[in-house]
Amino acid sequence: MKARNTFPYIYFFEEPNVVYVYKIQGDDYITTAELSHQGEWETYEITDSFEGFNHEENSPLEGRGYFISQSHVNFMVGKINELIRKQRKGAYSLEKDGPVHLVSSASTAGALKVGLERPKTVIPFQDYFSIGPVWKLDKKSGQAYRHEWMNDNINLEQDEYELENNFTKALLEIEDIPEGVPIYIWTANNGNEQTGLRFFLHLMRNKTNQVFVLNTTELFEQWMGAKDERLYSSILNPNVLRFLFEKTQAANPLIREERMILKKEWEILVQTKEVLRLWKNGKVTSVPDDYFDALIIEVINELHKKQKKKDFIRTGRVIGEALHRMEEIVGDFYLEYRIRHLIYNGVLEIKGVPRSMRHYSVKLPD
Structure with a gap:
């Protein structure tokens, strides 16, 4: 697939003679999931060269559709975001956009967008930093390694390139943050958000913005009078x-020494290929990937004892009970991955198809 652009239009040529024309209608970066309902699309068939094609001199096709492979959709998203980025440069305004908030989940971002007064900008990393490798995550090779591992092992029930797109989108948005804008990083005492905190600071290592860290675990205890580890x-x-x-609001930003400590901790993390991280003794700690296997087996065994006759148990029920007992929640996706691993190694028996935790049941062998 080839591409060329004349803002706000970008042309994509698919062999042998089809051109897709996309009109950019905003300055937000997009993902593969958003491609079909953001901007405007038209499709053309051409008889002359792609280089000389002008959509304004041709009539779009009507009542016809074409299949586009996921790899080509991902290519389109990359080219569209490149063009959006060129137009975004210098578009930020402190008065218009206010402070920037960085978070490690889409749900936290949604709550902040609703709860905080305008103006503000919220950038979410829709990732799962407590699981999957973070080896060389600041480089393309490390990102590809992580995305491949996640796609091979974690059933996120989303498009093939969606995780990668969301990751790249967040990287672009962080890079676009202008000097002088205060940055707030939201975190909590868990492996996911503490890993995210260190990664965010690494990404901003060359920025001179004031950075404030808001630890909701500590703030909740301080101001709400309730402790929840x-x-x-x-x-x-x-x-x-x-x-x-x-x-x-009256808190002090991180000083240089504090940022350097967190930076060094990140540099240690990105040298490892472990796939599970927890918050232990005030540090992000890598643990073996089978760390929760014993808990899963214990839960299944106890559920069997409640049955009149040992039978298969819905995977979702096993995961729900295990989550309730975990010292730190790492998410149902990781537990489902470990259950499949136990199945593959003959520790558990399966009934159904492991498309998702809703589609199969497990039990311990008789």
């Missing part, structure tokens, strides 16, 4: 997040 920022509602943010 399993708290994630994503479980707090918009009103609580707004309240905690207002209470930290």
Whole structure:
């Protein structure tokens, strides 16, 4: 597939004679999932060269559709975002966009967008930093390694390139943050958000912006009078997040020494290929990938004892019970991955097709 552009239009040529014309209608980066309902699309068949094609001199096709492979859709998204980025340069305004908030989940981002007063910009990493390798994550090779591992092992029930697109989108948005804008990083005492905190600071290593860290575990205990070591920022509602943010307005930004400590901790993390990280003794700690296997087996064994006759148990029920008992929640996706691993190694028996945790059941062998 070839591409060329004349803003706000970008042309994509598919052999042997089809041209897709996309009109950019905003300055937000897009993903493969958003491609079909953002911007305007028209399709043309050409008889002359692609280089000389002008859509304004031709009539678009009507009532016909074409199949586009996922790899070509991903290519399109990359080219569209490149063009959007060129147009975004210098578009940020402190008065217009206000402070920038960085978070490690889409749900936290959604709550902040609802709860915080405008103006503000919220950038989410829709990733799962407690699981999957972070080896060389600041480089293309490391990102490809991580995305391949996630696609091969974690059933996220999304398009093939969606995780990669969301990751790249966040990288572009962070790079676009202008000097002078205050940056707030939301975190909590868990492997996911603490790993994210260190990665965010690494990405901003060349920025001189003031950076503030808001630890919701500590803030919730301080201002709400409740201690919850399993708290994630994503479980707090918009009103609580707004309240905690207002209470930290007089906080001091990270000083250089604090940023250097976190930077060094990140440099250690990116040298490893472990796929599971927890928050232990005030540090992001890599643990063996089978760390929760014993808990899964224990849960299944106890559920069997409640049955009149040992029978298959819905995977979703096993995961729900295991999540309730975990010292730190790493997400149902990881537990489902470990259950499949136990099946493949003969530790568990299966009934159904493991498309997702809703589609199959497991039991311990008789």
